[in-house]
Amino acid sequence: MFADDxxxxxxxxxxxxxxxxxxIATMGFGLLLGRRYMRLLGSEKEPSIGSAVTATLGLLxxxxxFTxxxxxARYDKRKALLLDEVNAIHTAYxxxxxxxxxxxRKAQLLLLDYAELRFFHPRKDEITPEGLAKSVAIQDQLWAMVQQHVVQGYEPGYLRQFVEPVTAIINSHNSRIVIGLEYRIPGPIWIALYFLTGLAMLAIGFQFGVSKGGSGQLAVTLGLTFATVILLIADLDRAxxxxxxxxQTPMAEMxxxxxxxxxxxxxxxxP
Structure with missing residues (x-):
């Protein structure tokens, strides 16, 4: 969806x-509307305006x-998936x-390469399709070794000890891609969030205009406050x-x- 991207x-x-x-702009516009209303139509009942502002701020x-x-919750899930993958790689090794x-020996060397590939600096290294393809290629090699042992009739009890952590590695990889790179706040929620923010600031500005109150400092304070909260939400939304x-310290330590x-x-x- 275009809005999501x-x-x-x-x-x-x-x-x-x-x-x-x-x-600041919507509050200023509401302030102008409130003062114009007072000049043209006289006074407005203060309780009715206050109730509307309270209801709008409550919805916001x-x-x-909610957002x-x-x-x-998705940030906590990304941390849990990282630990799951670290434990799975170490157990498989x-x-x-x-x-x-x-x-x-071949499997251990593949897992060593895989661990090095999975460790990255989020602020320095870019996640590329090529890097993800290399991870999948190593997973395919590990699983091919499992299939080879099955064909040879290898002891199932021994083989299961290796199959379970390898399966966990593959599942963790898929989950980290989907939750970390694909899942995000839907565009309609962002639109609704900004719409309600603008509507609430417009109502506050209108109330200030009607009551002949408010100040530039208050407008800036509210602007910084709401911007900080929305920025925090946007930051958490990006992996x-x-x-x-x-x-990524757990992966580095492993x-x-x-x-x-x-x-x-x-x-x-x-020997």
Whole structure:
């Protein structure tokens, strides 16, 4: 959908400044409308305006909370999937010893390459189709080894010890792609969020105009407040951009563990 891609492609800095400008502009427009109303039609009952403003702000707060919970839950899911993949890779490396000796060594080397491929710096490294294709190619090689053992009639109990973590690696890969790169806040929710924000600021500005209150400082404060909340939501919605990014330290530490295991194998080769 065009709206989904559009909102996801806008830089976060642009999201922040656009929101600030929109809040100040709509509040200013509402202020002008309120003052014009007072000049043309006289006074307006204050309670009725206050009730409308309260209802609009309540709907906006509900939508902000709903959207924030959606992105926060997906952020937590990305962290859990990272840990699941780290554990699956490490387990598969250890359980490769259940395979035939030649196949076990090949599987461990493939898993070492896979772990290095899966570790990246979110702010420096770009996720490319080529990199994802390399991950899938290694998964295919690991699964081909499983199929080869099945054809040879290898002991099912031993083979299962390796099949389960390899299956977990494949599932984690697919889940991380979908949840991290494809799932995002739908465009209609973004449209509704900005529409309600503009409507709420327009109502507040109108109330200020009718009551002859309000100030420029208050408008700027509200603009910065709502812009910060919306920026936080947009940041959480993006897996590889912004400040709130899933820490890749567990994958880096697991890489170090596997590299140390390889050095141990080189220093103490199996008889």
């Amino acid at each position: 559009f909102f996801h492609s806008i830089p976060l800095a642009a999201v922040y400044f656009f929101t600030v400008i929109m809040v 707060a509900f939508l902000l909370a 924030f919970n959606m992105t926060a 250890l359980h490769a010893d259940f395979l035939e000796p030649a196949a076990a 590889t951009e912004g400040v709130i990014i899933v820490d 890489n170090l563990i596997l590299e140390e295991a390889e050095r141990q194998k080189i220093r103490s080769p199996a």
